[in-house]
Amino acid sequence: MSTKKLSIQRYLPEQEATPYWQEFEVPFDDSTSLLDALNYVKEELDGTLSYRWSCRMAICGSCGVMVNGIPKLGCKSFLRDYPDTLKISALSHFPVEKDLIVDMEVFLDHLAAVQPYLITNAAETDEPNRQTPAQLEKYKQFSDCINCGLCYSACPQFGLNQEFLGPAALTLAHRYNLDSRDQGKQQRMPQLNRHEGVWSCTFVGFCSQVCPKNVDPAAAVNQGKVESAKDMLISLFKG
Amino acid sequence: MAKQSSYLPRLTRTWWLKHRYFKLYMAREATVLPLVFFIGCLLAGLYSLLQGTESWAGWLAFMAHPLVILLNCLALAASLFHAWTFFELFPRVMPLRVGTRTIPASFIVLGQWVGVVAVIALFAWILGSGS
Numbered sequence: 001m002s003t004k005k006l007s008i009q010r011y012l013p014e015q016e017a018t019p020y021w022q023e024f025e026v027p028f029d030d031s032t033s034l035l036d037a038l039n040y041v042k043e044e045l046d047g048t049l050s051y052r053w054s055c056r057m058a059i060c061g062s063c064g065v066m067v068n069g070i071p072k073l074g075c076k077s078f079l080r081d082y083p084d085t086l087k088i089s090a091l092s093h094f095p096v097e098k099d100l101i102v103d104m105e106v107f108l109d110h111l112a113a114v115q116p117y118l119i120t121n122a123a124e125t126d127e128p129n130r131q132t133p134a135q136l137e138k139y140k141q142f143s144d145c146i147n148c149g150l151c152y153s154a155c156p157q158f159g160l161n162q163e164f165l166g167p168a169a170l171t172l173a174h175r176y177n178l179d180s181r182d183q184g185k186q187q188r189m190p191q192l193n194r195h196e197g198v199w200s201c202t203f204v205g206f207c208s209q210v211c212p213k214n215v216d217p218a219a220a221v222n223q224g225k226v227e228s229a230k231d232m233l234i235s236l237f238k239g
Numbered sequence: 240m241a242k243q244s245s246y247l248p249r250l251t252r253t254w255w256l257k258h259r260y261f262k263l264y265m266a267r268e269a270t271v272l273p274l275v276f277f278i279g280c281l282l283a284g285l286y287s288l289l290q291g292t293e294s295w296a297g298w299l300a301f302m303a304h305p306l307v308i309l310l311n312c313l314a315l316a317a318s319l320f321h322a323w324t325f326f327e328l329f330p331r332v333m334p335l336r337v338g339t340r341t342i343p344a345s346f347i348v349l350g351q352w353v354g355v356v357a358v359i360a361l362f363a364w365i366l367g368s369g370s
């Protein structure tokens with residue numbers, strides 16, 4: 001079995017104040033994912049390495065890291081696709097706690113701010129909330145988000161200003177605004193209309209490139225701009 | 240906010256030099272620079288037209304300068320490049336539906352280019368019949 005070099009950015013605040021790079025040689029074949037390689041490092045080479053993971057199948061969104069400067073899911077990246085050394089570091093634009101573990105609190109705060117759940121005026125009943133396939137189709141793509149945060153690491157606007165609600169939160173807001181069962185749009189629009197809402201996006205579009213679930217957050221955010229412009233015009237006429 | 244024990248590297252001014260994707264984005268945004276020059280030329284032309292024959296002749300001479308022609312050619316290339324990026328992004332921002340069916344993005348992109356060709360053809364016809 002051939003081997004490949006991983007260069008991993010370590011950060012151990014209790015030992016050193018600044019991060020440093022450490023190299024590891026790992027065996028690999030065609031089926032070795034980056035997550036497998038990290039597990040090998042932890043089990044066989046250095047037990048102090050810290051990183052997050054859970055499902056191993058691009059569903060939980062835990063194992064996001066930077067691979068050669070590009071945000072990737074460890075479980076969905078394969079060593080066979082990288083001819084040279086893989087440079088692994090923690091997700092960009094988030095505070096790093098230890099090694100490859102980041103603090104995602106700011107992202108979770110932004111998610112909560114857009115109320116990403118069904119808001120209905122109707123009294124609760126036991127009746128099923130029916131929806132036609134055409135109504136489902138309107139928002140389905142935007143509901144595939146797994147909250148992995150790769151889009152935030154890809155977004156220079158979020159990197160420059162952490163107050164920007166960011167791709168995933170704005171996409172979820174748009175997803176619920178498009179849902180025929182939801183009546184919460186008026187509660188969400190003030191968040192989207194803010195400068196740190198949809199208008200901080202300059203359509204760099206890299207968020208959509210790195211999204212492991214093909215959600216296309218850049219499209220959702222910019223559709224949100226159209227909605228925000230409509231909302232502002234309507235409120236202008238209403239006085 | 241970053242806690243005491245965590246670190247948050249700041250984005251440097253050169254962040255956009257790191258990937259091809261970011262460089263393309265910055266190229267798209269930078270297309271405004273030669274376009275500002277072109278608009279400046281147009282406004283100066285209108286102004287000199289109001290000032291009289293001598294001023295107008297001066298503007299014509301300015302527009303014939305090789306450097307000005309070069310910059311305006313750059314502006315044309317920049318506007319075509321910007322149009323290309325804009326046309327590609329448009330169907331993602333405004334997905335159009337007919338009834339319950341979404342119009343394929345490629346149709347919308349093609350439609351926009353047909354519009355460009357139609358406008359160019361219209362102007363060619365107007366300018367051609369005027370001379």
